[in-house]
Amino acid sequence: MSLRGEGMSVLNGLDGLDEVCEKALAEHGCPSVSVAVAQGDELVFARAYGRADPGTDRAAGPETVYGLASVTKSFTALAVCLAADRGLLDLDAPLSGAHRWAPTARQLMRHRGGFPAYYDFHYGDRPGPIDPGAYRRQVREPGGGFEYSNHGYHVLGGLLEEATGRPLRTFLREQLAEPLGLASFEFGDAYPGSGPVAVRCTADGRAYPDCWTSHPAAGAGWATAGDVALFARRSAGLLRPETAAAVLDGLPITDRLGYGFGRIVQREGGAVISSHGGGMGGVAAMMIDLPDRGLSLAVLTNSTNKAARDAVVRHLMAAQAPEFDPGHLQPVSDPARELTLSPGSWAGVIDAPEGGIPVQVDLLDDRRVRLRLADHPPVTVPAAASRQWDVQFVADVQLPTADARLNSPSVGLALRADGDGLTGRAVAFKNGDHDGLLGPFLVHPCRLRPAG
Template identity: 65%
Template sequence: MLGELDEFCMKTLAKYGCASASLAVVERGELVLSRAYGQADVAGQQPATPETVYGLASVTKAFTATAVCLAADEGLLDLDAPIPGGYQWAAPTPRQLLQHRGGFPAFYNFHYGTGPLPINLDRYRALVREPGTDFEYSNIGYHVLGMLLEAASGQELGVFLHERIVEPLGLASFGFGPVHAGSSPVAQRYSADGRAYATCHSGHPAAGAGWATAGDVALFAGTASRLLRPATAAAMYDAVPINDYLGYGLGRIVSRGAGAVVRSHGGGMGGVAAMMIDIPERELSAAVLANSTNKAARDAIVDHLMGTLAPGFHSDQLNPITEQTRPMTLAQDDWAGKISTAEGDIPLWIRILAGSRVEVRLGDGPPVTVPAVASQRWNLRVSAPVQLPTADARLNSPSFGLELSVEQDRLVGRAIAFKDGDRDGWLGAYLVYPCALRSH
């Protein structure tokens, strides 16, 4: 098996232009396989080894969620008590935030310089729907959980993680923050086209600032529940459905349907592609970590590894797709309205055209015509090469999106400023603004 695995992984790295990858398998709490391939640092010609530490991106959420559950077991917080603060609807609870059902929107902000973050997350920390009503993957929710845990414990999140999780489980490589502070070799992060990333800071470290070796991630995946009371551990994997195949529990994606249950969490950001997997029925856990924004190499290695270790495994057991596209069916019409931002309202006009196309005009800019689709949640979804004229969006979010639903005589939803990948510069921010339009 190992010869075939080694050959497959090396060919996969070359095929997708990925600098390196590391993988590990744990059975019954013991590390049984640990391999690494490629260059952890291309310029320095440093090969990846099983001791190389990688960024975890959103796999960090599983660590944060475990920490919150531990705090609940210790009586430091209540998973079902409303969090402090004034909100449009009833305040969300920690359980809802852990399940990405707290009502906060999708969001990320990455900064590659020094000094304060130029984008203030608090400008986007407003509910977009009533808590508990629907799933939306939100780094903001996990940022709020991190703040709540720090207030309840009186410790910084990184210290709490180290004392309550890292030391008890023996995860010697784990680190938390914009850089890994330990002595282990660290994989340099690379863009999809192979450029080295600078140090990355974000406003939501609880959602994505973890570091570890593949071996420690696999060990954590299979043993973290041992730290919790049985009822809390069961609740962590009690997953509310998010699509036909998957549910999301407390910081874990849980497969549904036929076959062995798979508990997992993936992670991706600039220069990071990570996957953590646990199959409790087989007492088997695994991790695949890569240092490229492009997830293709990670996904191919995961499929190959799990196809060998867990016959019947399929990638749908990991991928939390919640928006399946369908044809847009809105009638031809003109709509006018506004996008609400912290800097003031921005006029917006859209014209529904024949052939599933939409003309979009933003503020004083020229109209742009783009294809349109719909989904089970939105009657209209478009993406356009238009710059939203806010200071935050101008930093590094040059593309524009709309997601709108029909509500009586209005189109209501959100405008989004984002950057599509990192083949030009670095990955930007994903910023959501409410908007509403009326037919005219």
């Protein structure tokens, strides 16, 4: 454990932190957690708890490096803004490329580029067997609704490399990490630095092998908690004032939260709270900045389960900023609503890369649906609705495609009424990693017409 700096009495929430962290690790089976606080431009607190490597009983320390998962998006967005400030790209110029509708960098940073949700995680030899381009199909015109999408940040990574003429890792290291004094920060499928690294673990404590994705700009960052906290505090200093302000110009995603440039933004009584979380196999991370208080925090863990991370964050924020919206931890932009779609039967196809897959949905009168997918026996599962979808449900049924068979054994359908039919998407995914390792999240268009 380590304590740095003076003036700890002005930082609320640190009394009792040891007990909160140790309890969270024990209750949620999390191997370790690292916590850091920056005040002004300096790191004033850094402490870690638990085991960075349960297999060897190696303890975690403030110098331990963790995977950042989607906290990486804040670094990528800053790099895009820095390139724009230097005249290397235009945030509002339509991007070239094979897009149905040309998005802008500004739209992509705000997750409004029209791309659907997506991730792929592969273990073993590269390249992986999934062609991400088959799923990188825009589902709406850019500038419309918010949809959190790794596709958009993948496109931003390519834009940066094209505009700067450098590999993304090189640009992030030389133009962000070094000027900001982030000695531990790195970018890659596995940590290429020399510092001690936290072994990523499943929710039930098994170690993950090295993992790679087709969208590294969305989630391949690594750093200590201290460097994440310093990044949150110092990063605005690299930008022109008007660009730094635009980072926190969040378009609404909920009643209280917006999404800016790689930041979730909350404004309460004139004060700002910005954040970004991250989660993937063996990673649950959180970065929070309170610019009006000159304070930032980072909480990093090496478990897929976010519960320990969330318990520590809630303790700290209850003391530092009681107005903190828990939606920062898991923003939900499509809240649930009453299921009002009338019972009926619809049939059609799921548009997969290999061709159409037959599907029939029977909405019953007891808030359940009967799903008939390809040649699988029919299954009956609960149904729900949301602001965006008139009916949605999940079934433990295998989508019969080569990509889904790799490691995505469940299917979820989300459909809205379209005339007398239903239109939406079918998602092949894996619900957690209690069995095996986390798999890809694959979105397919789906269109159904009245059956019979």
